[in-house]
Amino acid sequence: xxxxxxxxxxxxxxxxxxxxxxxxxxxxxxxxxxxxxxxxxxxxxxxxxxxxxxxxxxxxxxxxxxxxxxxxxxxxxxxxxxxxxxxxxxxxxxxxxxxxxxxxxxxxxxxxxxxxxxxxxxxxxxxxxxxxxxxxxxxxxxxxxxxxxxxxxxxxxxxxxxxxxxxxxxxxxxxxxxxxxxxxxxxxxxxxxxxxxxxxxxxxxxxxxxxxxxxxxxxxxxxxxxxxxxxxxxxxxxxxxxxxxxxxxxxxxxxxxxxxxxxxxxxxxxxxxxxxxxxxxxxxxxxxxxxxxxxxxxxxxxxxxxxxxxxxxxxxxxxxxxxxxxxxxxxxxxxxxxxxxxxxxxxxxxxxxxxxxxxxxxxxxxxxxxxxxxxxxxxxxxxxxxxxxxxxxxxxxxxxxxxxxxxxxxxxxxxxxxxxxxxxxxxxxxxxxxxxxxxxxxxxxxxxxxxxxxxxxxxxxxxxxxxxxxxxxxxxxx
Numbered sequence: 001x002x003x004x005x006x007x008x009x010x011x012x013x014x015x016x017x018x019x020x021x022x023x024x025x026x027x028x029x030x031x032x033x034x035x036x037x038x039x040x041x042x043x044x045x046x047x048x049x050x051x052x053x054x055x056x057x058x059x060x061x062x063x064x065x066x067x068x069x070x071x072x073x074x075x076x077x078x079x080x081x082x083x084x085x086x087x088x089x090x091x092x093x094x095x096x097x098x099x100x101x102x103x104x105x106x107x108x109x110x111x112x113x114x115x116x117x118x119x120x121x122x123x124x125x126x127x128x129x130x131x132x133x134x135x136x137x138x139x140x141x142x143x144x145x146x147x148x149x150x151x152x153x154x155x156x157x158x159x160x161x162x163x164x165x166x167x168x169x170x171x172x173x174x175x176x177x178x179x180x181x182x183x184x185x186x187x188x189x190x191x192x193x194x195x196x197x198x199x200x201x202x203x204x205x206x207x208x209x210x211x212x213x214x215x216x217x218x219x220x221x222x223x224x225x226x227x228x229x230x231x232x233x234x235x236x237x238x239x240x241x242x243x244x245x246x247x248x249x250x251x252x253x254x255x256x257x258x259x260x261x262x263x264x265x266x267x268x269x270x271x272x273x274x275x276x277x278x279x280x281x282x283x284x285x286x287x288x289x290x291x292x293x294x295x296x297x298x299x300x301x302x303x304x305x306x307x308x309x310x311x312x313x314x315x316x317x318x319x320x321x322x323x324x325x326x327x328x329x330x331x332x333x334x335x336x337x338x339x340x341x342x343x344x345x346x347x348x349x350x351x352x353x354x355x356x357x358x359x360x361x362x363x364x365x366x367x368x369x370x371x372x373x374x375x376x377x378x379x380x381x382x383x384x385x386x387x388x389x390x391x392x393x394x395x396x397x398x399x400x401x402x403x404x405x406x407x408x409x410x411x412x413x414x415x416x417x418x419x420x421x422x423x424x425x426x427x428x429x430x431x432x433x434x435x436x437x438x439x440x441x442x443x444x445x446x447x448x449x450x451x452x453x454x455x456x457x458x459x460x461x462x463x464x465x466x467x468x469x470x471x472x473x474x475x476x477x478x
């Protein structure tokens with residue numbers, strides 16, 4: 001216990017006796033400053049909250065001055081604007097479809113009854129079996145017209161006969177136009193006979209095709225025709241292969257064979273040009289290791305089977321491993337649609353992705369690969385012709401003197417340019433280079449207002465008077 005000195009004890013007793021009054025005087029001195037401080041903080045917070053509320057009220061009041069006011073009438077204006085954009089999209093769609101009508105011409109050799117039935121075919125409709133058999137028997141003759149369209153000799157049947165051990169109809173080692181050969185002018189373009197035979201064999205069907213296969217095959221032939229006509233246009237002023245812009249075509253791939261597992265990734269970008277250090281003695285190009293990748297790049301999606309090119313009656317496609325995945329389950333028509341179209345990024349679409357893609361309902365982007373020998377002074381003109389044609393052609397990758405990458409001897413697609421036709425046009429002209437073009441060709445689908453959310457009856461009054469007419473909404477498509 002603390003001992004209080006005797007001289008201090010009187011004061012302590014006085015404090016203990018009067019402590020209530022002493023505390024009563026001290027409490028206001030402590031509490032009042034705290035209360036005033038708290039009140040000031042609270043007032044500041046109230047003023048800040050009041051300012052926020054007033055600013056919100058001001059913003060709300062400003063909406064009253066907006067015309068049209070965001071009410072039901074305003075929503076109606078937004079709907080009208082959206083329908084106007086949809087109608088403009090439909091008009092452009094119709095113009096694209098109408099502009100491609102000269103392309104979508106079925107061969108007259110199929111007969112007028114065939115042309116009548118196929119042009120009137122509705123979505124989901126079927127062609128009679130006799131017409132399917134007629135297309136099966138006639139499509140190979142249609143394929144054989146492609147070389148002449150580009151200015152090349154047709155070697156499809158001949159290459160097939162030589163492969164089967166039959167004697168060649170053309171004397172080997174004797175160029176056309178010289179003594180001892182058939183009296184025929186030298187073709188402006190040398191199209192690799194092996195590539196011609198590959199194309200011809202892909203249309204050699206043992207069983208009658210389905211309606212879907214007929215539609216898809218003809219669409220593929222239209223794309224081949226566009227590329228053949230482009231080559232012919234590039235050579236229109238040529239008197240022969242000696243001054244042709246494109247004297248040699250090594251290979252043309254369209255659709256499934258041209259689809260890339262990993263678009264552009266294994267080729268180092270959109271434009272690849274060899275460095276001088278890669279030039280080997282004799283003028284031959286030795287590609288760097290990063291350009292030797294196969295089109296079926298590792299790490300990309302697994303290439304699905306296809307009845308015409310994959311695990312079907314034709315066997316694996318050139319360059320495809322023998323241990324390819326087994327055929328997928330599903331309808332044969334769905335398998336025919338696998339990887340024949342790509343999206344705008346170049347990614348190949350399966351049948352399921354094709355059905356779910358909004359963009360694919362407006363336009364079908366068909367991938368293609370063109371590998372040819374070109375006069376390097378004419379490359380710019382060739383790219384301009386491709387970009388300015390009536391059918392949208394988007395060249396996404398240009399490779400110059402690059403490795404074949406599965407399209408030449410390494411890939412099993414046949415001989416190199418020096419072996420084509422017993423001549424060596426690639427090395428006989430100093431300005432010749434080998435280019436590989438990869439891109440897409442956009443084919444319009446039949447315009448359908450319902451795809452855009454338009455009802456023809458409801459929007460007929462608002463449709464522009466100058467809208468291009470299109471085929472009926474029920475027009476067939478692959």
